[in-house]
Amino acid sequence: MATSILIVEDEQDIRELLEFTFLRDGYDVIAAETAEIALQKIDIKLPDMIVVDWMLPGMDGIDLAKRLRRDELTADLPIVMLTARGEEADKLKSFAGGIDDYITKPFSPRELLARVKALLRRSGGPKNNLIEASGICLDLNSYRITINGNEIQISPTEYKLLEVLMRNPDRAFERSQLLDRVWGRQVYVEERTVDVHMLRLRKILKPHGLDATLQTVRGIGYRFTSVS
Amino acid sequence: MATSILIVEDEQDIRELLEFTFLRDGYDVIAAETAEIALQKIDIKLPDMIVVDWMLPGMDGIDLAKRLRRDELTADLPIVMLTARGEEADKLKSFAGGIDDYITKPFSPRELLARVKALLRRSGGPKNNLIEASGICLDLNSYRITINGNEIQISPTEYKLLEVLMRNPDRAFERSQLLDRVWGRQVYVEERTVDVHMLRLRKILKPHGLDATLQTVRGIGYRFTSVS
DNA sequence: CCCATATATGACAATACCGTGAAAATATTG
DNA sequence: CAATATTTTCACGGTATTGTCATATATGGG
Numbered sequence: 001m002a003t004s005i006l007i008v009e010d011e012q013d014i015r016e017l018l019e020f021t022f023l024r025d026g027y028d029v030i031a032a033e034t035a036e037i038a039l040q041k042i043d044i045k046l047p048d049m050i051v052v053d054w055m056l057p058g059m060d061g062i063d064l065a066k067r068l069r070r071d072e073l074t075a076d077l078p079i080v081m082l083t084a085r086g087e088e089a090d091k092l093k094s095f096a097g098g099i100d101d102y103i104t105k106p107f108s109p110r111e112l113l114a115r116v117k118a119l120l121r122r123s124g125g126p127k128n129n130l131i132e133a134s135g136i137c138l139d140l141n142s143y144r145i146t147i148n149g150n151e152i153q154i155s156p157t158e159y160k161l162l163e164v165l166m167r168n169p170d171r172a173f174e175r176s177q178l179l180d181r182v183w184g185r186q187v188y189v190e191e192r193t194v195d196v197h198m199l200r201l202r203k204i205l206k207p208h209g210l211d212a213t214l215q216t217v218r219g220i221g222y223r224f225t226s227v228s
Numbered sequence: 229m230a231t232s233i234l235i236v237e238d239e240q241d242i243r244e245l246l247e248f249t250f251l252r253d254g255y256d257v258i259a260a261e262t263a264e265i266a267l268q269k270i271d272i273k274l275p276d277m278i279v280v281d282w283m284l285p286g287m288d289g290i291d292l293a294k295r296l297r298r299d300e301l302t303a304d305l306p307i308v309m310l311t312a313r314g315e316e317a318d319k320l321k322s323f324a325g326g327i328d329d330y331i332t333k334p335f336s337p338r339e340l341l342a343r344v345k346a347l348l349r350r351s352g353g354p355k356n357n358l359i360e361a362s363g364i365c366l367d368l369n370s371y372r373i374t375i376n377g378n379e380i381q382i383s384p385t386e387y388k389l390l391e392v393l394m395r396n397p398d399r400a401f402e403r404s405q406l407l408d409r410v411w412g413r414q415v416y417v418e419e420r421t422v423d424v425h426m427l428r429l430r431k432i433l434k435p436h437g438l439d440a441t442l443q444t445v446r447g448i449g450y451r452f453t454s455v456s
Numbered sequence: 457c458c459c460a461t462a463t464a465t466g467a468c469a470a471t472a473c474c475g476t477g478a479a480a481a482t483a484t485t486g
Numbered sequence: 487c488a489a490t491a492t493t494t495t496c497a498c499g500g501t502a503t504t505g506t507c508a509t510a511t512a513t514g515g516g
Contacts, residue, residue, distance in 0.1 A: 003298070024287055024291065024295075025294065025295060025298075026294070026295035026298045026299060027292065043453075070465065141398070141399050141400070142398040142399055142400050142445075142451060142453075143400040143445045143448055143451070144398075146492065147468065154449075155446070155502075155503055155504085155505080156446060156447030156448070157503075157504070158503095179469095187503090187507065189506090190507095192463090192504070192505090192506075192507090193505055193506075195464070195465090195502080196464090196465085196504085196505075197504085197505095198464090199463095199464065199465065199466095200461095202464095216463070216464090218463080218464095218512095218513070218514090219461095219462075222511085283488095311461090355507085364468090383493080384492080384493095385492080385493070386492095397492060398501080401457095416478085417493090417494065417495090418494075418495065418496090420494095420495080420496085421476090421493080421494055421495070423474065423496075424475090424493085424495085425477070425493085426475095427475065427476065427477095444473095444474070446473070446474080446502075447472090447473075447503090
């Protein structure tokens with residue numbers, strides 16, 4: 001799957017220039033005219049990075065960035081801001097921490113690509129295809145899961161759930177966070193459904209004495225903790 | 229099937245010289261005038277190697293190479309770059325990792341062929357090799373398949389599908405990935421068609437007790453795993 | 457020790473996914 | 487062009503998976 005970039009830009013010609021530039025360089029491009037539309041598109045599919053104009057009708061680029069930063073799912077999404085010359089000096093400083101890079105208009109496509117590429121390299125390393133803890137081993141390549149070397153059977157949803165938990169060991173997830181990450185945002189399922197799937201995972205791990213790795217955090221949700 | 233080479237060159241006389249050179253030496257040749265056309269042709273059929281001119285109208289050779297490198301399907305396609313004398317020193321260095329070899333114009337056909345052959349040999353080109361696992365043996369030269377030494381009959385699509393799977397043992401492919409690799413990207417066929425071909429492959433392997441090598445990965449797709 | 461709240465668990469109906477045969481469409485061969 | 491082989495689509499049925507609910511059990515505060 002190609003790297004996907006979300007472009008948020010209200011001026012049609014600039015938006016099209018951006019689309020063309022990224023498409024030509026092999027990215028998947030999603031475009032939005034406003035920050036509001038951008039948020040919708042993000043809910044449908046999380047992009048790998050966002051290029052957003054500073055000036056937008058309605059919610060502006062800074063507001064969008066702030067909002068994305070506040071949201072746990074998008075908190076570390078790389079954001080590149082487009083600004084007109086003269087704006088950057090004062091205003092951007094007031095929001096130093098929020099964006100990852102900015103480019104002043106007019107910009108050259110070449111420069112934009114170089115920045116974006118550098119940013120992606122910086123923020124998203126190559127994905128590891130083995131997750132291991134406490135003898136549980138997820139092979140993301142073959143979609144196999146083994147416990148102490150023995151392959152075990154697991155259903156797709158349980159697999160994804162376990163993957164999310166094991167990618168973040170010792171981190172407590174709220175049910176809603178797990179729903180977002182495993183089920184996606186566009187589907188609505190009851191929060192209690194998470195409990196049922198945790199139960200099923202524990203049943204699978206129990207014969208190997210590893211059900212204690214899936215811990216309940218009362219009042220919050222669940223957590224994966226490796227045991228020895 | 230012969231090794232196929234995609235030539236990307238806008239100057240007609242050079243393009244024809246290249247075509248003639250490779251055809252005479254027994255290669256299948258696909259030609260494209262621009263990088264954009266080249267991408268289309270690649271979508272139709274993935275070549276074994278690409279010879280591309282540095283200077284092209286529209287997307288240039290470097291951009292093409294970059295894009296191919298980024299795409300998982302073409303990431304390790306051997307690329308030979310043609311450059312005019314004097315260009316190579318500075319610019320090519322800035323893109324050292326992306327191409328596999330380059331040749332300065334004017335070049336002798338003899339030298340070009342030698343380089344291409346060396347590159348194909350180096351990158352494990354499809355010259356005279358076999359894929360074998362669990363007694364299933366694909367002879368990529370003669371397009372034959374034998375199981376425990378006995379030649380068996382198989383249709384072209386089944387062959388290609390089995391080849392893709394056996395080239396990547398233990399890797400789970402989504403149906404869409406198999407469609408890209410076996411059918412090409414530009415054709416549209418239903419994802420479920422993959423199922424039918426997997427069914428046929430299993431029927432072929434079943435009498436030899438090898439149908440278990442083709443495993444269903446529920447919710448994802450399929451996987452080849454050698455059994456002993 | 458009891459209550460209020462949160463989580464665990466088993467059961468069940470709905471659903472999604474896959475295998476399969478067969479017909480229709482397409483390509484290949486003589 | 488006819489005959490044959492291959493490929494694609496479709497639809498049906500079986501089965502694993504999934505979401506929800508009802509009920510049981512646990513937890514922690516007062």
